[in-house]
Amino acid sequence: MSRKNVYSRSQLSWLVILRILIGWYFMYEGLAKVFNPNWSSYPYLLDSKGLFAPIFISLTDYPFLVDLVNYVNMYGLTIIGLCMILGCFVSIANIGAIGLLSLYYLSHPPLIGVHYLMPPEGSYLWVDKNLVMLGAVMVQHFFPSSHYVGIDRYIFRKFGKTQKQ
Amino acid sequence: MSAKGPKQSKQNIDNDQITKPESKGRRDALKTLATVPVLGGMAYGVYKKIKHEHSSKVGSTLFSFDTAPTVMERQPDGKMIRLGIIGFGIRGAQLMQALGFATPQYLEDLKTQAKNDPQNTRYQDFLDQEDLNIVVNGVCDIFEIYAKDAAMAGANRKREGVNGKLDKLPAIYKHYKELLAAQDIDAVIIATPDHWHGTMIIDAVNAGKHVYVEKPFTWTVPETYLVADAVRKSNIVFQLGHQGRQIEINHRAKDIIQKGLIGDVTLVEVSTNRNDPNGAWVYDIHPEANPSTIDWKQFEGDPRRIKEYMDYMTSSGAAKYVGPDSRDKFSLERFFRWRCWWDYSTGLSGDLLTHEYDVMNHILDLGIPASATSSGGVYFFKDGRTVPDVLQTTFEFPDRNMSFLYSATLASEFNRPRKIMGTDATIELGSSLNVTIDGASKRYKDKIEQGIIKPGEPFYRYASGKSIDALSSATEMYFAERGLLFSYVEGKRYNTTFLHLREWLECIRQNKQPSCGIEEAFAEAITAHMGTRAYLEGRTMYWDKDKQIITRE
Numbered sequence: 075m076s077r078k079n080v081y082s083r084s085q086l087s088w089l090v091i092l093r094i095l096i097g098w099y100f101m102y103e104g105l106a107k108v109f110n111p112n113w114s115s116y117p118y119l120l121d122s123k124g125l126f127a128p129i130f131i132s133l134t135d136y137p138f139l140v141d142l143v144n145y146v147n148m149y150g151l152t153i154i155g156l157c158m159i160l161g162c163f164v165s166i167a168n169i170g171a172i173g174l175l176s177l178y179y180l181s182h183p184p185l186i187g188v189h190y191l192m193p194p195e196g197s198y199l200w201v202d203k204n205l206v207m208l209g210a211v212m213v214q215h216f217f218p219s220s221h222y223v224g225i226d227r228y229i230f231r232k233f234g235k236t237q238k239q
Numbered sequence: 240m241s242a243k244g245p246k247q248s249k250q251n252i253d254n255d256q257i258t259k260p261e262s263k264g265r266r267d268a269l270k271t272l273a274t275v276p277v278l279g280g281m282a283y284g285v286y287k288k289i290k291h292e293h294s295s296k297v298g299s300t301l302f303s304f305d306t307a308p309t310v311m312e313r314q315p316d317g318k319m320i321r322l323g324i325i326g327f328g329i330r331g332a333q334l335m336q337a338l339g340f341a342t343p344q345y346l347e348d349l350k351t352q353a354k355n356d357p358q359n360t361r362y363q364d365f366l367d368q369e370d371l372n373i374v375v376n377g378v379c380d381i382f383e384i385y386a387k388d389a390a391m392a393g394a395n396r397k398r399e400g401v402n403g404k405l406d407k408l409p410a411i412y413k414h415y416k417e418l419l420a421a422q423d424i425d426a427v428i429i430a431t432p433d434h435w436h437g438t439m440i441i442d443a444v445n446a447g448k449h450v451y452v453e454k455p456f457t458w459t460v461p462e463t464y465l466v467a468d469a470v471r472k473s474n475i476v477f478q479l480g481h482q483g484r485q486i487e488i489n490h491r492a493k494d495i496i497q498k499g500l501i502g503d504v505t506l507v508e509v510s511t512n513r514n515d516p517n518g519a520w521v522y523d524i525h526p527e528a529n530p531s532t533i534d535w536k537q538f539e540g541d542p543r544r545i546k547e548y549m550d551y552m553t554s555s556g557a558a559k560y561v562g563p564d565s566r567d568k569f570s571l572e573r574f575f576r577w578r579c580w581w582d583y584s585t586g587l588s589g590d591l592l593t594h595e596y597d598v599m600n601h602i603l604d605l606g607i608p609a610s611a612t613s614s615g616g617v618y619f620f621k622d623g624r625t626v627p628d629v630l631q632t633t634f635e636f637p638d639r640n641m642s643f644l645y646s647a648t649l650a651s652e653f654n655r656p657r658k659i660m661g662t663d664a665t666i667e668l669g670s671s672l673n674v675t676i677d678g679a680s681k682r683y684k685d686k687i688e689q690g691i692i693k694p695g696e697p698f699y700r701y702a703s704g705k706s707i708d709a710l711s712s713a714t715e716m717y718f719a720e721r722g723l724l725f726s727y728v729e730g731k732r733y734n735t736t737f738l739h740l741r742e743w744l745e746c747i748r749q750n751k752q753p754s755c756g757i758e759e760a761f762a763e764a765i766t767a768h769m770g771t772r773a774y775l776e777g778r779t780m781y782w783d784k785d786k787q788i789i790t791r792e
Contacts, residue, residue, distance in 0.1 A: 102284075102285070223271075
């Protein structure tokens with residue numbers, strides 16, 4: 075991997091800021107669930123709509139699957155957020171984030187004539203904030219910043235050196 | 240933007256290549272750890288947020304309860320109970336379904352619905368319904384078609400559709416007394432029109448059968464005493480069909496009030512809000528119903544009861560509410576829509592006020608009120624009915640310093656939750672229980688001043704085993720409010736009628752007293768009759784506690 079910086083200073087700054095913002099958003103979403111003993115994905119799953127709704131709804135028939143979904147959300151979101159903020163294994167965190175965001179979007183697509191129990195905080199047609207967030211994560215995946223600012227800088231340098239030897 | 244441009248810019252030269260070797264390590268470390276301080280910000284934010292929520296928790300612990308209310312448990316090896324069903328109209332069919340018995344046609348329809356809509360799980364839910372270890376040995380309905388349907392449902396123990404295998408058909412009895420005389424029946428379910436309830440209960444008790452009867456308990460006041468005495472003196476297990484006794488949030492409301500958390504209750508408001516012909520008792524008339532398939536003579540009623548009814552109506556100035564058809568005149572409307580005429584019915588008081596009253600009697604142990612006042616009229620369904628479709632009844636409980644207001648219309652379904660209004664807080668009972676603290680509360684004055692409690696906003700919610708308090712997220716509040724979060728308890732949807740019937744069956748097996756037994760039934764009937772008489776006579780009716788009679792002053 076080239077160690078050469080391909081970004082201008084402002085490009086790099088904003089890529090790092092974007093990564094921190096997305097990371098913060100993910101991490102607090104995770105922590106809020108970890109600290110709330112009553113939180114469960116159950117009603118959210120049950121309120122799924124659209125083409126894939128039956129799959130999400132059928133998960134609620136099995137308490138152990140709901141527990142699994144809960145743990146993935148609580149700790150998955152927290153760890154993904156932490157990785158993004160620290161710039162540590164960001165490419166893996168990105169893949170996790172894309173996976174979760176895709177599931178959120180597929181379970182609650184903003185279709186015409188579809189209403190959810192939680193009213194949206196904006197107006198959406200086919201594109202919602204999950205999808206925009208997904209786009210942002212995609213951008214940060216293909217324009218990585220953690221190799222310059224973040225723990226990945228250290229990890230990949232070390233890794234690179236070992237390879238050379 | 241292309242990545243090519245910046246590459247050539249002077250600004251973007253990688254520092255690694257131009258910095259001096261001695262500062263490289265430091266710069267490297269700086270760049271590696273540059274974003275770590277953000278975590279400090281996160282930690283501080285989370286700490287502040289949890290601290291804020293903890294202050295709310297001080298308030299929410301006010302509404303903490305040791306255990307969730309429970310339903311009666313089944314004994315694993317209880318004996319089989321042999322049932323007889325008297326009356327297989329709309330409610331009778333529902334009761335049998337709650338017991339796990341439905342006609343093949345009904346189940347075929349559910350199967351088709353499931354096929355057309357995979358999300359419709361009613362058939363699967365029915366199959367999954369717990370086996371109550373009962374057998375239906377006899378059925379009786381004075382409309383032949385219903386009697387045959389009842390028998391088919393009773394024989395459909397395997398819960399199959401039209402091509403399924405039926406078990407042995409239960410005996411079809413033309414008269415309920417023949418059913419009561421059968422030796423292979425331990426207990427009966429009575430779901431007939433109101434004017435038959437009392438007589439059938441007495442006859443069932445005399446035949447030694449346990450009784451589950453639909454509400455209201457009785458049709459006339461004089462029979463109320465006779466039926467209550469007969470049941471009290473017997474050893475049978477009696478349950479009145481107010482399945483509201485099984486609604487979990489009502490148990491929690493009772494806990495809250497017993498702990499004194501809402502202060503002194505001065506007003507209870509309950510209502511009925513319906514807006515469709517079915518809700519106004521304009522039921523379908525079966526195409527095969529005619530004088531040869533219906534035993535009209537038996538429908539007319541027991542002569543003793545009719546005499547009690549006529550004596551009261553003529554002596555109290557309510558004769559205008561009798562009829563207008565003569566009792567012996569065959570009428571399909573009167574047979575299928577009997578609730579519309581006082582000749583068979585107890586109107587809104589008996590059909591729907593009783594449910595509301597029983598819920599509050601359960602929560603507040605009200606007993607019989609000191610007085611009742613009613614008003615209303617036939618304001619929308621001017622179809623020849625004699626019972627009102629709009630009714631307001633007020634009961635006074637001076638011993639409790641409390642009024643009870645019932646307000647009903649059959650021409651608007653605007654939702655009005657049940658309200659128990661106290662000096663410190665108000666409980667609203669809808670699909671969930673909500674407690675709103677009163678702005679003028681003395682009990683919560685400090686907490687309101689500290690900003691822990693916001694008066695006027697729901698402070699505590701409870702639905703099916705879960706408390707939602709100030710700690711909960713907005714999302715949870717929202718879901719709970721709509722009853723979605725807790726429509727299942729431990730993955731199982733509960734039907735209150737099923738629970739009420741199951742409780743009765745378990746009480747028979749364990750020789751226990753059901754939750755809506757004879758004393759609750761007596762209070763229900765007298766209360767409803769006071770409301771009815773207040774309407775019919777256009778004056779306040781009173782309860783003489785010592786003499787145990789309804790009086791006019």
